[in-house]
Amino acid sequence: MKAFIFDLDGVLVFTDQFHYEAWKELADQMGIYFDKEINNRLRGVSRAESLEIILERYGGPQLSRQKKAELMEQKNRSYRKLLAGMTPLDVSAEVRETLAGLREKGYKLALGSSSKNARFILERVALTGAFDAISDGNNITHSKPDPEVFVKAGEYLGVCPQECYVVEDARAGIDAAKAAGMKAVGIGEASGYEKADVKIGHFSELLELT
Numbered sequence: 001m002k003a004f005i006f007d008l009d010g011v012l013v014f015t016d017q018f019h020y021e022a023w024k025e026l027a028d029q030m031g032i033y034f035d036k037e038i039n040n041r042l043r044g045v046s047r048a049e050s051l052e053i054i055l056e057r058y059g060g061p062q063l064s065r066q067k068k069a070e071l072m073e074q075k076n077r078s079y080r081k082l083l084a085g086m087t088p089l090d091v092s093a094e095v096r097e098t099l100a101g102l103r104e105k106g107y108k109l110a111l112g113s114s115s116k117n118a119r120f121i122l123e124r125v126a127l128t129g130a131f132d133a134i135s136d137g138n139n140i141t142h143s144k145p146d147p148e149v150f151v152k153a154g155e156y157l158g159v160c161p162q163e164c165y166v167v168e169d170a171r172a173g174i175d176a177a178k179a180a181g182m183k184a185v186g187i188g189e190a191s192g193y194e195k196a197d198v199k200i201g202h203f204s205e206l207l208e209l210t
Helices: 016-030 036-040 047-057 065-083 093-104 118-124 148-157 171-179 188-192 203-209
Strands: 003-006 108-112 133-135 164-168 183-186
Touching (some): 003 148, 093 203, 118 133, 133 148, 148 164, 148 171, 164 171, 164 203, 171 183
Parallel strands (some): 003 164
């Protein structure tokens, strides 16, 4: 194994609450019921797919493609306002030390996130320099569970799929890693997913894989 590819939300940082608050604000404005259980279905999927899940409970007039784009942009503005309050303290010492330890062992590191705000988040928490490559929502056409984001991360690193670990907290991310031909490491919620090749309880356990 030569590389580690990391999901962002739920693995390196935790922005689920920000997503929830931004989507809840939009749903409330539209009179759509939305709770944290529904929000959990949005983890690891694209903004457009997230909106469609929320609209399952929408009973108003049909929405045009342009209107949906406006709603997604409205949500993103609310989300970025919340993200702007993030600081380097939002990344644990365990995460920083583990990333540094993996680099010291000679592994290449990449980010593989469906988020279009990934680089903005990395800048806010001072983590951009930790990665050799970044593959995010701005350079992919298909979101997880499609493997595209991880395939491109591997290409950017110049390593073969079978030489990569993917660290994910969402089932859609584990499915994407497996579809890419990479070894999937489940953490958080994904640590209970049977398709994960490796299951860990703490981020620092990644050092034990090397």
